[in-house]
Amino acid sequence: MPWSPLLTTRSLTSTKRINCSLTSALEFLHDPKAIIDLNPLVIGREPHPNDPNLYTIKDRMKVLGRYVEFDYTAKFTFREDGCETEVRAPGGTTLKSRWTASEVEGGVEVREEVTATTYFFLMPMTISGLKAPHDVLRERLAAKLEGRSVDQAGTTITNKSEAGDHSGFLSLKFMFCISALALVFSVVLRFGSPMSIPMLLLLLFLAACISVYLSARKSRDPYGTFHVSLNRPLEEPRSIPNTEWLNMGYWKDTDEFPKACEALALKLIKAARCQQGGHVLDVGHGSGDSLLLHLRHPSVPRPSCLTGITSLRAHYLRSCERVRQTQKEITDIDHAPEVHLFAGDAVYHPSDDPHHPLSPTSPTKPYTTILALDCAYHFNNRHRFLQQSFHHLASGGRIALADICFASTGTTIAKFVRYLIGDLGVVPKENVITVQQYYRQMVDLGYVEIEVEDISKDVFPSFTRFLSSRGVVWGVFARVIGLLQIGGARFVIITGKKP
Numbered sequence: 001m002p003w004s005p006l007l008t009t010r011s012l013t014s015t016k017r018i019n020c021s022l023t024s025a026l027e028f029l030h031d032p033k034a035i036i037d038l039n040p041l042v043i044g045r046e047p048h049p050n051d052p053n054l055y056t057i058k059d060r061m062k063v064l065g066r067y068v069e070f071d072y073t074a075k076f077t078f079r080e081d082g083c084e085t086e087v088r089a090p091g092g093t094t095l096k097s098r099w100t101a102s103e104v105e106g107g108v109e110v111r112e113e114v115t116a117t118t119y120f121f122l123m124p125m126t127i128s129g130l131k132a133p134h135d136v137l138r139e140r141l142a143a144k145l146e147g148r149s150v151d152q153a154g155t156t157i158t159n160k161s162e163a164g165d166h167s168g169f170l171s172l173k174f175m176f177c178i179s180a181l182a183l184v185f186s187v188v189l190r191f192g193s194p195m196s197i198p199m200l201l202l203l204l205f206l207a208a209c210i211s212v213y214l215s216a217r218k219s220r221d222p223y224g225t226f227h228v229s230l231n232r233p234l235e236e237p238r239s240i241p242n243t244e245w246l247n248m249g250y251w252k253d254t255d256e257f258p259k260a261c262e263a264l265a266l267k268l269i270k271a272a273r274c275q276q277g278g279h280v281l282d283v284g285h286g287s288g289d290s291l292l293l294h295l296r297h298p299s300v301p302r303p304s305c306l307t308g309i310t311s312l313r314a315h316y317l318r319s320c321e322r323v324r325q326t327q328k329e330i331t332d333i334d335h336a337p338e339v340h341l342f343a344g345d346a347v348y349h350p351s352d353d354p355h356h357p358l359s360p361t362s363p364t365k366p367y368t369t370i371l372a373l374d375c376a377y378h379f380n381n382r383h384r385f386l387q388q389s390f391h392h393l394a395s396g397g398r399i400a401l402a403d404i405c406f407a408s409t410g411t412t413i414a415k416f417v418r419y420l421i422g423d424l425g426v427v428p429k430e431n432v433i434t435v436q437q438y439y440r441q442m443v444d445l446g447y448v449e450i451e452v453e454d455i456s457k458d459v460f461p462s463f464t465r466f467l468s469s470r471g472v473v474w475g476v477f478a479r480v481i482g483l484l485q486i487g488g489a490r491f492v493i494i495t496g497k498k499p
């Protein structure tokens with residue numbers, strides 16, 4: 001790349017301690033195909049006809065809410081203690097990496113130093129685009145070398161980790177979009193609607209811009225760990241909570257957030273009639289509390305196999321850690337479930353890894369239960385998810401969703417709010433449907449014994465009250481949930497069986 005005053009350089013270093021021999025680590029670092037395949041963004045690779053160490057690689061990633069595919073070249077040079085790669089990516093970006101392996105007590109330390117050179121305005125995107133897949137890459141490298149399942153170490157992570165574009169009613173994107181809607185409505189209601197059409201359009205345009213901007217920032221995981229604070233008792237602001245729930249809760253018999261969240265999860269599990277020794281798929285599990293219920297809660301039947309998929313990498317990694325920790329504490333090893341976790345979109349797309357839990361070629365045995373706890377309204381789209389789930393359920397197996405749909409009747413304002421929720425992409429348009437339409441979809445897909453329980457009154461009011469008690473920012477969010485209710489939102493537990 002010719003020198004330019006606009007070019008800038010940054011370096012990142014990371015290390016990973018791996019429980020393996022130095023020989024196997026070096027063997028791995030001398031195999032370009034193996035290294036390329038660890039990268040979760042890669043969807044294709046082709047060696048140069050005259051140079052086996054030069055590859056053209058195709059990546060797929062999400063930029064500004066859209067998937068883009070791009071090619072770049074990577075040249076590998078092998079060293080005694082590892083390897084070096086030089087990547088020439090689009091936009092005049094060059095990445096020089098040096099991988100080394102050295103013996104340390106109890107294994108090997110693999111070190112990666114990446115130096116990125118690019119135009120200064122591309123640097124933030126380059127760095128954030130590097131970090132997520134490389135975190136996964138290291139996890140997967142460790143899994144391979146330690147003989148663990150790569151699934152548990154981040155299969156297909158980043159391509160799809162950002163596929164959860166609508167990553168929760170607690171997401172910043174959601175808050176900003178709905179806040180903008182709230183603003184529009186408060187202006188309309190206050191001035192009796194003298195607002196001009198251009199003004200309304202301007203406000204909506206602003207909301208859309210904020211939404212796109214926040215999507216672009218998605219790789220910084222806005223969820224992060226901020227929701228963990230909700231799990232902390234108000235009177236112990238510095239305590240480390242034992243739970244990391246992130247749902248709206250079932251508040252019938254409690255006024256504590258973690259208990260309400262657990263109650264909602266247990267209600268869903270009960271509605272799903274989980275079986276002892278079954279195979280459970282838990283989608284949108286966030287930081288993993290619902291997974292832990294299957295591993296150790298006394299009232300939940302122990303499955304023989306537990307599979308999970310959630311969209312955000314940070315949540316996936318946290319879940320892996322918490323599951324591993326819990327598995328260590330399980331004394332009844334003979335009945336400890338096998339666990340497979342994935343980061344990615346719960347809905348399978350043809351370009352996804354064939355090991356995706358809902359892939360048509362997935363080698364996993366059919367699920368006896370599929371659970372979606374407070375997340376399916378985000379899926380793009382839910383109908384496809386229900387369809388894929390039907391194919392992967394065992395005969396007699398059930399799907400259970402704690403989900404949001406809408407009342408079939410409503411005022412003009414309610415209908416307008418609903419229209420905007422879909423139109424602004426707060427949730428995919430196709431998911432903004434009534435309870436009856438939801439039921440109909442399940443029937444048409446072949447589900448039987450469909451049951452719908454409307455638990456809105458035990459969810460929304462207490463959840464908004466709880467949020468309001470947590471300070472100004474959460475208070476704003478509580479108003480946002482109130483606005484959803486103006487749109488006629490219903491919180492339901494819906495279940496169906498595969499005949």
Ligand SMILES: C[S@@+](CC[C@H](N)C(=O)[O-])C[C@H]1O[C@@H](n2cnc3c(N)ncnc32)[C@H](O)[C@@H]1O
Nearest residue numbers: 164245246247284285286310311345346375378
């Ligand atoms: C409201 S949170 C619920 C989390 C968890 N079930 C709980 O109860 O704590 C919604 C979760 O769904 C995940 N999610 C959103 N869209 C998704 C998608 N398309 N595929 C998989 N997970 C998704 C989010 O990242 C988030 O963890």
